[in-house]
Amino acid sequence: MDLSSDAVARSVDKCVKCGRCVTACSHLQDMNILGFTSRGDHAHVDTPFAAPLDMTLCIECGLCSAYCPVGAITARSEVDAVLRELEGKRKVMVACTAPATRVAIAEEVFMGEGENEEGRMVAGCGILGWTTGFDNVFDTNFSADLTIMEEGSELISRLNGSGPWPMLTSCCPGWVNLVEKSHPELIPNLSTARSPQAMLSAMVKHPFAKKIGRDPADVCVVSVMPCTAKKHEAASDDFTFTDDKGRKVRETDHVITTRELGHIFRLLRVPLAQLKPSDYDPTLGVATGAGVIFGVTGGVMEAAVRTAQVLTGVESPIPLGALHDVRGLQGVKSATVAVKNAKGEEVPVRVAVAHGGRNVKELLKKMEKKEVEFDFVEIMMCPGGCIGGGGQPKSKSRDILQKRMAAVYDEDERKVLRRSHENPMIHELYKEFLGAPLSETAHHYLHTHYHDRSHTHDPTPETRGDGKPGARCPTF
Numbered sequence: 001m002d003l004s005s006d007a008v009a010r011s012v013d014k015c016v017k018c019g020r021c022v023t024a025c026s027h028l029q030d031m032n033i034l035g036f037t038s039r040g041d042h043a044h045v046d047t048p049f050a051a052p053l054d055m056t057l058c059i060e061c062g063l064c065s066a067y068c069p070v071g072a073i074t075a076r077s078e079v080d081a082v083l084r085e086l087e088g089k090r091k092v093m094v095a096c097t098a099p100a101t102r103v104a105i106a107e108e109v110f111m112g113e114g115e116n117e118e119g120r121m122v123a124g125c126g127i128l129g130w131t132t133g134f135d136n137v138f139d140t141n142f143s144a145d146l147t148i149m150e151e152g153s154e155l156i157s158r159l160n161g162s163g164p165w166p167m168l169t170s171c172c173p174g175w176v177n178l179v180e181k182s183h184p185e186l187i188p189n190l191s192t193a194r195s196p197q198a199m200l201s202a203m204v205k206h207p208f209a210k211k212i213g214r215d216p217a218d219v220c221v222v223s224v225m226p227c228t229a230k231k232h233e234a235a236s237d238d239f240t241f242t243d244d245k246g247r248k249v250r251e252t253d254h255v256i257t258t259r260e261l262g263h264i265f266r267l268l269r270v271p272l273a274q275l276k277p278s279d280y281d282p283t284l285g286v287a288t289g290a291g292v293i294f295g296v297t298g299g300v301m302e303a304a305v306r307t308a309q310v311l312t313g314v315e316s317p318i319p320l321g322a323l324h325d326v327r328g329l330q331g332v333k334s335a336t337v338a339v340k341n342a343k344g345e346e347v348p349v350r351v352a353v354a355h356g357g358r359n360v361k362e363l364l365k366k367m368e369k370k371e372v373e374f375d376f377v378e379i380m381m382c383p384g385g386c387i388g389g390g391g392q393p394k395s396k397s398r399d400i401l402q403k404r405m406a407a408v409y410d411e412d413e414r415k416v417l418r419r420s421h422e423n424p425m426i427h428e429l430y431k432e433f434l435g436a437p438l439s440e441t442a443h444h445y446l447h448t449h450y451h452d453r454s455h456t457h458d459p460t461p462e463t464r465g466d467g468k469p470g471a472r473c474p475t476f
Ligand code: SF4
Pocket: 008, 024, 025, 026, 029, 031, 032, 033, 034, 057, 058, 059, 060, 061, 062, 063, 064, 065
């Protein structure tokens, strides 16, 4: 059993050699971490040089686990840990649910495909059968709005400064893993804004915990994500702090996938279909349509453009929902949009969007060869963006992705407020705690830094310095 990765677990004994994980990892994602090795009866699926996953270039996207039909590769389950915390009743239990979870949870409890069951998912988290349920359910769409405030401000500040260009989005931890492990030269280009998960957890553990008069260590944040890479992100030292009693406290205590939440609902016999829909706790649960569309490829870009055009005073901003060039399942999409600089001039910003490892790598190659040039690029490592994440229900047909995508855009259209900077609770948070976008406080809690991890796969233990065998295959 390989438990070296924070995101996925591999149990070689259960493998039936169907090769679906190889298709996902090597053909869909172009990562080539999993492949067939040996011949005849000895043929089996393995990593380069049979290395533990954390010593390969694996980006922890979890697509292999979403394609494995027999549970030989699974997400690193935190179901037991979460149930223990809920039953222990010692902490304030907080659930934070990501944009893409609400349009997929119905599939896990046999309620149809592409249905938006946001309200029932919130209600289900609140009761959870014979356990006490979560005390507060917050919406990661709220922190998606916060991400736009910070990332959009960073884009405007780079426009008025000197780059570096292109600016690359940073909300997909699978993409951050790819940059840190395989393209460290792109680290300066990554936005320093944390992912919506990391932003929301910081807001729960700091201003929210203070507001309710509890120590951050007495609040347990369970993040419900379409994503396995977020498990790795949450475990990082960058999102752990030392409290005033000298204890190490994680900002996100546990990350469970949409599949794991479905598992909990089924295990505890939560009658989701019969529940009356509930609203999120408004403290950190009010979101605009811009936050909702983070769940689909192109959504982060569209949300950023909506806010950047209005905040910089562009004369005729693109009407809401009309930035069609960045929508849809085409692998790489591009557009040119206007944003005003500090001199009051409207300048063209060339934007691009790529999703799925193979498309991302093709775009990177073209950018490297200067065949294409962009100013702002959104990257999501899963096909379709987070709606097709490695932690989503095991149904990856294009039809189902289309249905989930349609449900996301429907939700955006239903919203009264559709630009992140219009969110009144975001304004309140800046007024009460953060100051202003890119302020010192905002930088402390909402931004991060990156690490060159390319050396962790150095084939020579001497140069890598940890004495363990290396794992880079010369052919990969
Ligand atoms: S998590 Fe992603 S990159 Fe890693 S082995 Fe699985 S499919 Fe490949």
